[in-house]
Amino acid sequence: MMRTKNRILHRLLPIIALFTLTSCEYGRMWETPAVRPHEEPMIVVEEGSVPFSGGEAVYKAMSAEEIESPVSLNDPTVIAEGTYLYSLYCVHCHGRNHDGFGTVGQSFVPQPQDLRSEKVQTTAPGAMFKEISYGIPGGRQPPLATTIEVMERWKIVAFVKSLENR
Numbered sequence: 001m002m003r004t005k006n007r008i009l010h011r012l013l014p015i016i017a018l019f020t021l022t023s024c025e026y027g028r029m030w031e032t033p034a035v036r037p038h039e040e041p042m043i044v045v046e047e048g049s050v051p052f053s054g055g056e057a058v059y060k061a062m063s064a065e066e067i068e069s070p071v072s073l074n075d076p077t078v079i080a081e082g083t084y085l086y087s088l089y090c091v092h093c094h095g096r097n098h099d100g101f102g103t104v105g106q107s108f109v110p111q112p113q114d115l116r117s118e119k120v121q122t123t124a125p126g127a128m129f130k131e132i133s134y135g136i137p138g139g140r141q142p143p144l145a146t147t148i149e150v151m152e153r154w155k156i157v158a159f160v161k162s163l164e165n166r
């Protein structure tokens, strides 16, 4: 008899614990103040919260020809930063020599491109920005917009473009 009681108690314990834990302090509807529409001042949205120039959504909607780089693509500092960023985000597929022979993606169809090739080097910066950001339709270039922030993507574009002059 005792044992059954104990067992029931044991089973109930987590439920009791749950009730005591969840019944802690939080506002009940009849306790919290009722706010009528427009009773409180409107929330002021900070400037830039909804971007209408340069934001990701804007970039995505723009055609490659319309997009212009916000950084100078010939600036050696920008290119140097791009070199480093390439080593973080691109080298594993496009390779240390930028020839497309990285350790990843050799079984991809199509395979990672040689970034020194004429095709890539004649790609407009805006188009390259879009390829890196949103991938290539039907291709295997990963869309990296959510991985690399806008400015860093432009720095990488500057770096890739600088390969032409080597």
Ligand code: HEC
Pocket (backbone or CB within 6 Å): 086, 089, 090, 091, 092, 093, 094, 104, 105, 108, 110, 111, 112, 113, 115, 119, 120, 123, 128, 131, 132, 136, 138, 139, 140, 141, 142, 144, 156, 157, 160
């Ligand atoms: C997971 C592997 C992978 C990573 C990471 C990657 N790429 Fe690629 N990339 C590819 C593959 C595969 C292609 C082949 C073309 C396709 O997708 O149609 C390609 C194609 C390209 C092209 C050429 C597109 C054309 O004109 O044909 C460019 C430029 C490029 N990648 C740049 C980059 C840059 C810059 C980075 C780093 C930010 C990067 N990629 C990261 C796999 C990758």
